[in-house]
Amino acid sequence: AVQTWAFNGQVPGPEIRIRAGELVRVEVLNELPQPLTIHWHGIAIVNEMDGVPGLTQQPIAPGAAFVYEFTAPDPGTYFYHPHTGTQLDTGLYAPLIVEDPAEAGRYDREITLMLDDWIDGIGGSPDEVLERLQGGGSEMEGMEGMEGMEGMEDMPGMGTGQAAEVTMGAATGARTSEGPLGDDTGDVDYPLYVVNGRPPTDPPVFDVGLGEQVRLRLVNAGSDTPFRVAVRGSDLTVVATDGFPVSPTRTDAILLGMGERYDAVVTIDAEGVFPLVAEAESKGGRALAVLRTGAGPLPGPEVDVPELRGRLLGPEDLSATAETSLPAGRPDRTYELALTGDMAAYRWGIEVVGGGELSVQQGERVRLVLDNRTSMWHPIHLHGTTFQVLAPGGVAGPRKDTVIVPASGRVAIEFIADNPGRWALHCHNIYHAEAGMQTVLTVAP
Numbered sequence: 001a002v003q004t005w006a007f008n009g010q011v012p013g014p015e016i017r018i019r020a021g022e023l024v025r026v027e028v029l030n031e032l033p034q035p036l037t038i039h040w041h042g043i044a045i046v047n048e049m050d051g052v053p054g055l056t057q058q059p060i061a062p063g064a065a066f067v068y069e070f071t072a073p074d075p076g077t078y079f080y081h082p083h084t085g086t087q088l089d090t091g092l093y094a095p096l097i098v099e100d101p102a103e104a105g106r107y108d109r110e111i112t113l114m115l116d117d118w119i120d121g122i123g124g125s126p127d128e129v130l131e132r133l134q135g136g137g138s139e140m141e142g143m144e145g146m147e148g149m150e151g152m153e154d155m156p157g158m159g160t161g162q163a164a165e166v167t168m169g170a171a172t173g174a175r176t177s178e179g180p181l182g183d184d185t186g187d188v189d190y191p192l193y194v195v196n197g198r199p200p201t202d203p204p205v206f207d208v209g210l211g212e213q214v215r216l217r218l219v220n221a222g223s224d225t226p227f228r229v230a231v232r233g234s235d236l237t238v239v240a241t242d243g244f245p246v247s248p249t250r251t252d253a254i255l256l257g258m259g260e261r262y263d264a265v266v267t268i269d270a271e272g273v274f275p276l277v278a279e280a281e282s283k284g285g286r287a288l289a290v291l292r293t294g295a296g297p298l299p300g301p302e303v304d305v306p307e308l309r310g311r312l313l314g315p316e317d318l319s320a321t322a323e324t325s326l327p328a329g330r331p332d333r334t335y336e337l338a339l340t341g342d343m344a345a346y347r348w349g350i351e352v353v354g355g356g357e358l359s360v361q362q363g364e365r366v367r368l369v370l371d372n373r374t375s376m377w378h379p380i381h382l383h384g385t386t387f388q389v390l391a392p393g394g395v396a397g398p399r400k401d402t403v404i405v406p407a408s409g410r411v412a413i414e415f416i417a418d419n420p421g422r423w424a425l426h427c428h429n430i431y432h433a434e435a436g437m438q439t440v441l442t443v444a445p
């Protein structure tokens with residue numbers, strides 16, 4: 001048991017489930033000691049309901065209320081979370097599922113899995129974590145030899161590599177060797193990783209039928225942790241990412257950056273108990289859930305899942321379906337954006353190369369080239385519209401709202417600027433965003 005902040009006293013918060021096109025009304029009563037706003041992540045919403053303080057609304061003061069009202073045009077897996085300070089790294093997150101009224105019912109069952117990195121109430125509050133980062137750089141590495149930091153390795157969340165393993169408790173596993181995101185995948189050394197709010201020593205268990213088509217809705221609600229997900233004994237068929245369908249693609253494991261969602265179908269053809277592991281990529285911890293088709297003892301947190309080392313989808317492996325692909329065409333406007341960072345000062349940035357504002361006209365087709373000039377990966381999230389990832393080789397990549405930009409890498413995205421307003425564009429590492437990696441895209445009507 002930990003003390004944290006939550007929606008309606010539960011973690012994750014209450015699921016909102018609607019059908020595409022329906023009007024949603026959510027009343028938020030702020031009983032927290034801090035102001036907050038709520039963001040409906042991934043939904044192409046009207047600007048004044050987007051929940052970005054100082055940009056689309058005034059924050060909801062402690063004791064005050066605010067009513068959000070919007071329609072969700074596109075079916076898919078979304079979530080909601082505060083957009084104020086470091087609050088995302090508390091228990092304040094919840095699924096938002098938009099059902100497709102036209103869906104043929106191709107799945108027998110669905111399971112929503114919210115993955116999260118947890119420190120609140122164990123290793124200090126998220127605000128304290130940010131303060132420590134701004135005072136001393138990465139919590140994961142590079143603390144050795146820093147002046148005045150002696151003794152801090154005893155604090156959870158402030159460890160060196162070794163101390164990390166001690167503070168991991170139930171979290172297990174050695175650091176993975178270099179993966180697609182490099183070795184430096186996060187700044188915060190979390191003591192715990194959870195699925196649907198539960199630690200790996202007490203995982204959520206889902207009973208599923210033998211041979212059933214089970215649609216997993218995976219959400220990375222973490223603040224500083226990419227998760228690699230696999231199920232023992234089965235491959236996964238990815239059918240959507242960030243709400244939008246992709247051509248169904250088989251894989252053994254899926255890597256999710258913070259803010260990303262993947263829908264994948266899994267079928268279990270044997271009787272027994274099957275672990276689903278969400279490994280904190282290159283961090284040495286994991287979260288666990290269990291799919292059960294028959295009797296058997298529950299797996300422990302260290303259970304071996306060979307599929308974690310199997311095929312891993314890269315962005316170039318996914319393509320949008322014909323219906324979700326942007327029409328052929330050339331961009332009316334292209335911007336290059338530099339992702340910048342200074343780890344020692346813990347300052348992060350996102351800047352228009354050549355200067356000026358990020359401003360486009362409604363209806364324009366816009367290309368953004370994200371040029372990562374840092375040695376760390378960043379999950380970049382755009383509000384208000386989804387974009388298409390331009391995969392290498394001119395392939396029509398997936399429609400997404402959050403895209404991984406690898407360390408020193410470049411990623412190009414394109415979208416039709418059809419939703420007027422001032423939209424946030426930022427890194428979904430909440431500590432990077434708070435330390436400056438956010439900007440505004442203006443779509444002028």
Ligand code: C2O
Pocket residue numbers: 039041081083259381383424426428
């Ligand atoms: Cu999920 Cu601007 O955030």
Ligand code: CU
Pocket residue numbers: 348377378379427428429432433437
């Ligand atoms: Cu970042």
